[in-house]
Amino acid sequence: DAGVIQSPRHEVTEMGQEVTLRCKPISGxxxxxxxxxxxxxxxxxxxxxxxxxxxxxxxxxxxxxxAKMPNASFSTLKIQPxxxxxxxxYFCASLNGASAYEQYFGPGTRLxxx
Amino acid sequence: SQKIEQNSEALNIQEGKTATxxxxxxxxxxxxxxWYRQDPGRGPVFLLLIRENEKEKRKERLxxxxxxxxxxxxxxxxxxxxxxxxxxxxxPSMDSSYKLxxxxxxxxxxxx
Numbered sequence: 105d106a107g108v109i110q111s112p113r114h115e116v117t118e119m120g121q122e123v124t125l126r127c128k129p130i131s132g133x134x135x136x137x138x139x140x141x142x143x144x145x146x147x148x149x150x151x152x153x154x155x156x157x158x159x160x161x162x163x164x165x166x167x168x169x170x171a172k173m174p175n176a177s178f179s180t181l182k183i184q185p186x187x188x189x190x191x192x193x194y195f196c197a198s199l200n201g202a203s204a205y206e207q208y209f210g211p212g213t214r215l216x217x218x
Numbered sequence: 219s220q221k222i223e224q225n226s227e228a229l230n231i232q233e234g235k236t237a238t239x240x241x242x243x244x245x246x247x248x249x250x251x252x253w254y255r256q257d258p259g260r261g262p263v264f265l266l267l268i269r270e271n272e273k274e275k276r277k278e279r280l281x282x283x284x285x286x287x288x289x290x291x292x293x294x295x296x297x298x299x300x301x302x303x304x305x306x307x308x309x310p311s312m313d314s315s316y317k318l319x320x321x322x323x324x325x326x327x328x329x330x
Binding site for chain 1: 250252259260261262263264267307311316317318319320321322323
């Protein structure tokens with residue numbers, strides 16, 4: 105298995121632009137998580153899905169952030185409009201709820217908003 | 219609110235020694251606790267899980283303890299190697315769900 109796939113790996117955009125981050129979970133995993141990591145705040149959970157349905161979005165910072173999971177093999181995290189304080193590494197992780205609690209993380213997307 | 223504390227200072231040890239990392243949590247009781255390893259530029263990698271009714275868990279050179287009275291977990295790496303150098307993240311569960319709260323991590327440096 106290729107593991108969790110995220111794209112793009114790096115994104116540089118200007119303040120006010122829309123940013124879309126993409127994630128493909130491991131096949132057969134029914135949970136998907138979006139995290140954000142910064143030096144100041146560490147690794148924070150933004151939202152997670154079970155069987156494509158959002159379960160907990162209490163970590164989404166504000167209405168500028170939205171996440172979707174249209175099918176079991178694809179999820180997006182969108183920021184519109186982006187701001188410099190959104191600069192961070194965004195990770196996607198997936199989990200097989202039937203077998204284990206361990207989360208498998210993707211390589212992350214490093215977002216820089218200028 | 220829930221708070222997770224890990225040593226913010228890097229732990230610097232000699233190869234072959236045992237590394238011990240500490241994780242303290244306050245204001246709640248997690249059902250389980252996980253430890254992850256993170257290398258620069260990469261996503262975290264799962265290492266071990268320990269449940270609230272378990273005192274100790276081992277995997278090869280790794281050992282984790284969970285003291286629900288002290289609200290503390292200790293993570294040990296025996297016979298440490300330079301390849302063990304990384305940041306180690308403690309992640310207690312928010313509740314009995316899959317939701318985790320990650321600590322800020324402790325950087326371990328193993329000198330050859």
